[in-house]
Amino acid sequence: AQSVTQLDSQVPVFEEAPVELRCNYSSSVSVYLFWYVQYPNQGLQLLLKYLSGSTLVKGINGFEAEFNKSQTSFHLRKPSVHISDTAEYFCAVSDQQGGSEKLVFGKGTKLTVNP
């Protein structure tokens, strides 16, 4: 079964600084990868996804992620963050077992953007 490790549980940054949220997954076989964002007291919203093709994936709100197969990583980046980016971010990988496919989530990274 797949597993996902988000290496930082909390990341504090100042407004307009760059940020990277790290994600590693367990298997090097073909996978689909996702980043979701959760604003306070809300559900999860899809930021971006990698299915195949270009290893650099662009998402909403200026975020992008790079798929690195050799390092089994899918790190999320933004060159300049805003206060409104304060949220929890979840990395997820598709896991196919027993003929069904489900998403497995990491434990999340809380991004706090300070003025």
Place this chain on the structure above:
Amino acid sequence: DAGITQSPRHKVTETGTPVTLRCHQTENHRYMYWYRQDPGHGLRLIHYSYGVKDTDKGEVSDGYSVSRSKTEDFLLTLESATSSQTSVYFCAISERQGAYGYTFGSGTRLTVV
């Protein structure tokens, strides 16, 4: 989120009582999922459904049951609530497996006292 509604949004219940949470979708998606979210654990899959009356267990299914008698509704029942089931519960839907990702509801905050 548009097309997926969870009810109730908040509930406080006593230990030992049964509780049912409802997920309703208007997207006609085949796949539906129940997750629980706890600090330090992220989201963990409880049960999922791949069609009417077709359900299967996730990684934390003990103490929970589900039913899906219609495409649009997926019910999660805590048969005898315990304090360890205090959590935020999220429903998700997916048109197809894998690459399509999920659309999440707004969640139900359940407190068992």
